[in-house]
Amino acid sequence: MRISWIMILLVVILAAPAVQAQTDPAPKLYRWTDKDGKEHYTDSLPAEAVDAARAELNKASGSTVSKVERAMTDDERAQKAREAETAAAAAKIEADRLQNDRTLLSSYSSESELQKTYSERLILVEESVKSAQVGINSQRGSLASLLAHATDRELAGQAVDARTLENLGDAHRQLGEQKHALQRREAERKDLQNELDDLLARYRELKANPPAEPEAAARQTPVPKTGA
Missing domain, CATH: 1.10.287 (Helix Hairpins)
Known part of the structure; x- marks a missing residue:
């Protein structure tokens, strides 16, 4: 009976690392491009890459987990706002014409x-x-x-x-x-x-x-x- 308990305890101790490995999140790797177009791979995302285009990779498998496009510049945001305004005005004109x-x-x-x-x-x-x-x-x-x-x-x-x-x-x-x-x-x-x-x-x-x-x-x- 005492041997059985020892065997059970041994199994639990040996299985613990495997269970821990299954519950721990996979290590991350970031691939990002700097302002000069150079590609970097880092374990963490540096401050200079916050607004850069980047991809989050699974470090173990190398598969892409997610992608983020680079942040738009002020001029690009202003241009996008103008385009949206123009499109909205055109849509209203068309709706009014149909009505x-x-x-x-x-x-x-x-x-x-x-x-x-x-x-x-x-x-x-x-x-x-x-x-x-x-x-x-x-x-x-x-x-x-x-x-x-x-x-x-x-x-x-x-x-x-x-x-x-x-x-x-x-x-x-x-x-x-x-x-x-x-x-x-x-x-x-x-x-x-x-x-x-x-x-x-x-x-x-x-x-x-x-x-x-x-x-x-x-x-x-x-x-x-x-x-x-």
């Missing part, structure tokens, strides 16, 4: 309906243009009368009174304002017509090639394959 296309198709059942809606707006703008033109003609008539009155007084050897001079100044100012108003109305009419022309062209394109619905587009988007 506008769907809104255009859902708002008008036919090309004639689109034309009718804009025709009504164009009529209103055209009326405002005509109204501005009438106002300009009327103001020109008033200014001509005031000028004729002032000319008659000067020809008669009389001084032009302050009230007439003030009215002439007001008439000139109002005529200028009405001309600017007419220019704004005409620009509005031109912009509205251009908008209609662009929408009609886009509407015809979308009718010929309708955009995919969001659900269908999502189904068509390929799912990236993951490694085994």
Whole structure:
């Protein structure tokens, strides 16, 4: 019985190093590249290699445990941020375009309906243009009368009174304002017509090639394959 206990104790003592070897982590080896492109192998990672590209190796087997890319420079980080910002802006523009296309198709059942809606707006703008033109003609008539009155007084050897001079100044100012108003109305009419022309062209394109619905587009988007 005493011999059996001695044998058991001996087995435990002999097995302890093997168990310890199984539980201890495998020794590490680092492979890293310095700023000059030279490759190094070290048991620990020096301070100068913290931002360098490196690989952690199993010292016993030589197999790669993990890899770390080198840290980006400030310029590289700034460039990456700019690229991300540009990509985000482009994605938003594309998303807005798709949304506008769907809104255009859902708002008008036919090309004639689109034309009718804009025709009504164009009529209103055209009326405002005509109204501005009438106002300009009327103001020109008033200014001509005031000028004729002032000319008659000067020809008669009389001084032009302050009230007439003030009215002439007001008439000139109002005529200028009405001309600017007419220019704004005409620009509005031109912009509205251009908008209609662009929408009609886009509407015809979308009718010929309708955009995919969001659900269908999502189904068509390929799912990236993951490694085994």
